[in-house]
Amino acid sequence: MKVSLLNLKLQYQGIRDEVLKEIEKVCDNQSFILGENVKALEQEIAHYCNAKFAIGVASGTDAILLPLMAAGIGAGDRVVTTPYTFFATAGSIARLNAIPVFVDIEPDTYNIDHEKLEYVIKKQSASHRSRLKAIIPVHLYGQCADMEPILKISKKYKLTVIEDAAQTIGAEYNGKMAGSMGDFGSFSFYPSKNLGGFGDGGMVTANNERLAEKIRIMRVHGSKPKYYHKFVGINSRLDELQAAVLRVKLKHLPTWEKNRMERAKRYDKLFQDAGIPDMVSAPTVRPYNHHVFNQYIIRVKRRDSLREYLAKQGIGTEIYYPVPLHLQQCFKYLGYKRGDFPVSEKAAKETLALPIYPELTPEEQEYVVDKIGGFYRKCNI
Ligand SMILES: Cc1ncc(COP(=O)(O)O)c(C=O)c1O
Known part of the structure; x- marks a missing residue:
């Protein structure tokens, strides 16, 4: 797939x-x-x-x-x-x-x-x-x-x-x-x-x-x-x-956003059922927030190896964003250094965006989560 x-x-x-x-x-x-x-x-x-x-x-x-x-x-x-x-x-x-x-x-x-x-x-x-x-x-x-x-x-x-x-x-x-x-x-x-x-x-x-x-x-x-x-x-x-x-497109946006949220919930459930909570953290939604899931971001162990493995299984992912802005070359003059924003730096190393769009099917989501589970079982960690 x-x-x-x-x-x-x-x-x-x-x-x-x-x-x-x-x-x-x-x-x-x-x-x-x-x-x-x-x-x-x-x-x-x-x-x-x-x-x-x-x-x-x-x-x-x-x-x-x-x-x-x-x-x-x-x-x-x-x-x-x-x-x-x-x-x-x-x-x-x-x-x-x-x-x-x-x-x-x-x-x-x-x-x-x-x-x-x-x-x-x-x-x-x-x-x-x-x-x-x-x-x-x-x-x-x-x-x-x-x-x-x-x-x-x-x-x-x-x-x-x-x-x-x-x-x-x-x-x-x-x-x-x-x-x-x-x-x-x-x-x-x-x-x-x-x-x-x-x-x-x-x-x-x-x-x-x-x-x-x-x-x-x-x-x-x-x-x-x-x-x-x-x-x-x-x-x-x-x-x-x-x-x-x-x-x-604006006329369809409420339906598309509802579909995105349903897919986010389905991922949450699939990850819960997969029994890999130590390896994958699903997104947090604050109780006062209505999240529209432009991205479904997980935080994972061994992010780059996982990403490579998923690519081989035909699954597209992305890293938003690999280098926090204070460490970008063009902002060197601002005088920031590694360690100044540890939470951002850690997120840049651990987060991964999974496929999410209104037309994504349950079977595709099951495949994605199944392959992520498979990766960690294979790593034996
Ligand atoms: C958080 C954020 N700010 C600003 C922009 C800039 O938008 P645009 O690409 O339309 O210029 C984007 C788009 O990628 C974004 O994600």
């Missing part, structure tokens, strides 16, 4: 006619930039995420960069986030010549550890603390960070909060939607996301009208009206073709 990490063709088969009809309409209209589909999608996403405003942008990366720009973050400013996330989170901070300030993660959810957050803030020198301007809590793998204490600390230190919800559209924290709790929410429509386009795309959510308007201006080179530039912005527009595809 072959079980790939992700199979988008299966999803496409179910929506092919709907999608092609909408693409055809865009082609007939020949209006490709910031047209009626983008406008409608913005309203639909705002509604879905329970945010007042949503602004379509060119990628999930720009959905982080633009809020930072709108918040006035610039050279020498400091922005808090975790070192255990996709590069874009910290890369966007660094692109503005601002400085990423890392805080380690919780070992079970892989999200920022709020207990360490205030400690790191307090440890900054007075001059550094005065430059601390924003925080980007990342809702990793489909589960929100513990936002209540994060928001409290952010308020105390007057930090702009940008939720990196790239992997987490539709997730809830204490009944609040991901992307609706901070000053901004950042979403990615990269094809592997729960709501994935046919290329790159992203969305910023916001509740403050002035800030939302600033993002809208920033995404068109800072101009309003056209050719009159109030700010130096960038070109970051979601295009009509992507918006048309995403609008079709």
